Amino acid sequence: MEEQTRKLLTRFLDHQCSHAEAQQVNQLLEDPEMVAQLHQLMEEQDARAAQQTALPDHVAAEKMESWQQQINERIADSAVAVQLMRRLPWLRYAAIFTGFVLLAGITWLLRSPEAANNRQLAQQTDILPGGHKATLTLADGSVISLEDATSGTLARQDGIQIEKTRDGNILYRMAGDKVLQGTTTNTITTPKGGQYQVCLPDGTRAWLNAASSLSYPLHFDAKERRVKMTGEVYFEVAKLYSSLRGGRDRRPERVPFFVETDKQEIQVLGTHFNVNAYPDETAVKTTLVEGSVRVHARNGQSALLKPGQQAVLDGAIRVRDADIEQQLAWKNGDFIFRGETLESVLRQVSRWYDIEVEYPHQLGNMRFNGMVSRLQPLSTIIEMIQSTKKATATLKGRRLIVTD
Known part of the structure; x- marks a missing residue:
C-alpha cells in the first residue's frame, strides 16, 4: 500500500x-x-x-x-x-435515538431483520447525499457550473485569475505584476444538496453550506473588506500585511472585514467564525472559534464575542456559550444533534439531500441526540427516525414524509 x-x-x-x-x-x-x-x-x-x-x-x-x-x-x-x-x-453515525444512544439500538441496527428490510427497501429508492456543487456568477452575468468545470483557470477579470484547484476549490490569484482597479463583484452560490470552498482575493477562506451564497469584490477597499452572504458560511479571515524596509519585514494591517446578512453585520479583524443565517431558521447564529468579532443587529443592538461564544439574534441579541463541535459539524462532514428538534433536523436534511419534508406539527418538538455522517445516503436518516419507535418515515419521490 x-x-x-x-x-x-x-x-x-x-x-x-x-x-x-x-x-x-x-x-x-x-x-x-x-x-x-x-x-x-x-x-x-x-x-x-x-x-x-x-x-x-x-x-x-x-x-x-x-x-x-x-x-x-x-x-x-x-x-x-x-x-x-x-x-x-x-x-x-448509524444511530440516532431520542434522548440518548442505547446499546440495544446499536444491536438493533446490526441484527434486526426489520432494519435489513428497511435498508433493502431504501436502497431501491435511495437518495444520495449532497456534494461539491456550486455556481460562480461573474461580473458580466455569466455563470460557471463549478461542478462541471475542469481544474485550471476559469476566468480572468480586472487583473485577477480565477482558478479551480485539483481538490475542487476556488482560488483567486493576481494574473500579473499589477492588479487593475475596479468594482467587479463575484457571487458563489450553492444549491440544496451542495457545498463549496472558496479562497477570496485577500486570502480569506470561506466554506459555504447547502443553499447558501457569498458575494465579494475582486478588489477590497484599502480601508475595509466587505462581503454579503445568505445561508450558512464558515470564515477563516486572512490577516493583511504591509512591507517594511524594502520588503524585508512585514507588519499587520488593521483592515476590518465585514460580513453582511439580511439582519446583521459582523465586524472582524482576523478570526475564524461561523454564521448561520438561513431565512427559514428562527434565529441568526454567529459562532466564534478564535479571535474577536462584534455583531451589529439592524435594530441597533451589538455584542462583542469571545472565542467559544455564540450570538443568537431572534429580535434581540443574546450571547451564550457555544457547542463548537456541533456548530461546525457540517463543515467537517457530519450532522451532530444534541437536543435537536425533529423540525430542525428535517430542515438540515432537506437542504443537504435536496428533498421536501412533511411532518405533523405535534412531532416537530421531538428531540434527537446523536451523530450522522453527511456522506451517508438518505436511507440512513430514515432508519434513524424509524429506530425511535415514535415516528415512521416514508420516502415518496423526493419527499420525505414523517408520521406518528
Missing part, C-alpha cells in the same frame, strides 16, 4: 478526514483490493487499541456478515459500545 494512501485510510479510520478526503476514500473503497487493505489496517488498529473494527455495509456487503457477527459478540456492555461509537464513523 502506498504511504499516502495508508495515511489517508488511517485518517478515515480515526475520523480526521476532511469532507473532500472522505469522498476520496469512498472512491478508493470501490476497489475490492482497497477494501481488503482497509480491513488489514483495522486489524492493526485493533491489535494496538484492543477495540473491534468493522467496515460499513455499503462498502463490502459480501464481507459484512462475518464481521457483524464478531461485532455482536464483542459488544458486551455499554462502555464498549461508547468506545465503538466514538471510534468508528460508520457505526456511531
Whole structure:
C-alpha cells in the first residue's frame, strides 16, 4: 500500500478526514483490493487499541456478515459500545435515538431483520447525499457550473485569475505584476444538496453550506473588506500585511472585514467564525472559534464575542456559550444533534439531500441526540427516525414524509 494512501485510510479510520478526503476514500473503497487493505489496517488498529473494527455495509456487503457477527459478540456492555461509537464513523453515525444512544439500538441496527428490510427497501429508492456543487456568477452575468468545470483557470477579470484547484476549490490569484482597479463583484452560490470552498482575493477562506451564497469584490477597499452572504458560511479571515524596509519585514494591517446578512453585520479583524443565517431558521447564529468579532443587529443592538461564544439574534441579541463541535459539524462532514428538534433536523436534511419534508406539527418538538455522517445516503436518516419507535418515515419521490 502506498504511504499516502495508508495515511489517508488511517485518517478515515480515526475520523480526521476532511469532507473532500472522505469522498476520496469512498472512491478508493470501490476497489475490492482497497477494501481488503482497509480491513488489514483495522486489524492493526485493533491489535494496538484492543477495540473491534468493522467496515460499513455499503462498502463490502459480501464481507459484512462475518464481521457483524464478531461485532455482536464483542459488544458486551455499554462502555464498549461508547468506545465503538466514538471510534468508528460508520457505526456511531448509524444511530440516532431520542434522548440518548442505547446499546440495544446499536444491536438493533446490526441484527434486526426489520432494519435489513428497511435498508433493502431504501436502497431501491435511495437518495444520495449532497456534494461539491456550486455556481460562480461573474461580473458580466455569466455563470460557471463549478461542478462541471475542469481544474485550471476559469476566468480572468480586472487583473485577477480565477482558478479551480485539483481538490475542487476556488482560488483567486493576481494574473500579473499589477492588479487593475475596479468594482467587479463575484457571487458563489450553492444549491440544496451542495457545498463549496472558496479562497477570496485577500486570502480569506470561506466554506459555504447547502443553499447558501457569498458575494465579494475582486478588489477590497484599502480601508475595509466587505462581503454579503445568505445561508450558512464558515470564515477563516486572512490577516493583511504591509512591507517594511524594502520588503524585508512585514507588519499587520488593521483592515476590518465585514460580513453582511439580511439582519446583521459582523465586524472582524482576523478570526475564524461561523454564521448561520438561513431565512427559514428562527434565529441568526454567529459562532466564534478564535479571535474577536462584534455583531451589529439592524435594530441597533451589538455584542462583542469571545472565542467559544455564540450570538443568537431572534429580535434581540443574546450571547451564550457555544457547542463548537456541533456548530461546525457540517463543515467537517457530519450532522451532530444534541437536543435537536425533529423540525430542525428535517430542515438540515432537506437542504443537504435536496428533498421536501412533511411532518405533523405535534412531532416537530421531538428531540434527537446523536451523530450522522453527511456522506451517508438518505436511507440512513430514515432508519434513524424509524429506530425511535415514535415516528415512521416514508420516502415518496423526493419527499420525505414523517408520521406518528
